[in-house]
Amino acid sequence: MTTEHKVIGGIIILTLVIIFGSVWFSSKQAVENKDRLSKPMMGEKMADEGAQHVKEGESHEPYNSNPPTSGPHWADVAGPGIKDEFIPDELVLHSMEHGAAVVWYREGLDSNEVDKIKQAFNDSSGKKIILAREDLDVPVALTSWGYLLKLQTIDEAMIKEFIETNNDRAPEEAPI
Numbered sequence: 001m002t003t004e005h006k007v008i009g010g011i012i013i014l015t016l017v018i019i020f021g022s023v024w025f026s027s028k029q030a031v032e033n034k035d036r037l038s039k040p041m042m043g044e045k046m047a048d049e050g051a052q053h054v055k056e057g058e059s060h061e062p063y064n065s066n067p068p069t070s071g072p073h074w075a076d077v078a079g080p081g082i083k084d085e086f087i088p089d090e091l092v093l094h095s096m097e098h099g100a101a102v103v104w105y106r107e108g109l110d111s112n113e114v115d116k117i118k119q120a121f122n123d124s125s126g127k128k129i130i131l132a133r134e135d136l137d138v139p140v141a142l143t144s145w146g147y148l149l150k151l152q153t154i155d156e157a158m159i160k161e162f163i164e165t166n167n168d169r170a171p172e173e174a175p176i
Helices: 003-038 089-097 111-123 156-166
Strands: 081-083 101-106 128-133 140-144 147-151
Touching: 089 101, 089 128, 101 111, 101 156, 111 128, 111 156, 140 156, 147 156
Parallel strands: 081 128, 101 128
Antiparallel strands: 101 140, 140 147
16 A cells, blocks of 8 residues: 555545544533433523613613523623622623523622632533622522522532533524
């Protein structure tokens, strides 16, 4: 067998490995997603306040929960990840409409507690945002479009489960 035939044979084998590996990986992801979608949403189902877009700075009715789970929001989104600066509810809501699960922690919480919350956030997968909230009446609140779960204590397993169960189950499929 010539070197040229060995190279061609190697390319064919590598191509087959890539194809079969891709099929296996995507079918595994489909099964995992099906399992996730078969779970009921976590948290209290909140009254839907709609998804009206309003201009930045435009007034609107107050939200029916703290933190909000639906309602008027701006055209931009908050973006995923850990937010160390103030983010307006109207941006976070638009990200939730696109499927983000949001972890809110009470501003001023002890740094050890915040570290636990952030660790649970980092250990979870999916569309997610974490940020401090000034007027939160519990240490941690978890929201997704239409759902609210308030935690009286920091429960890392519950935070992770909420994110992984509730993320990407919202009215719009789009980047957060």
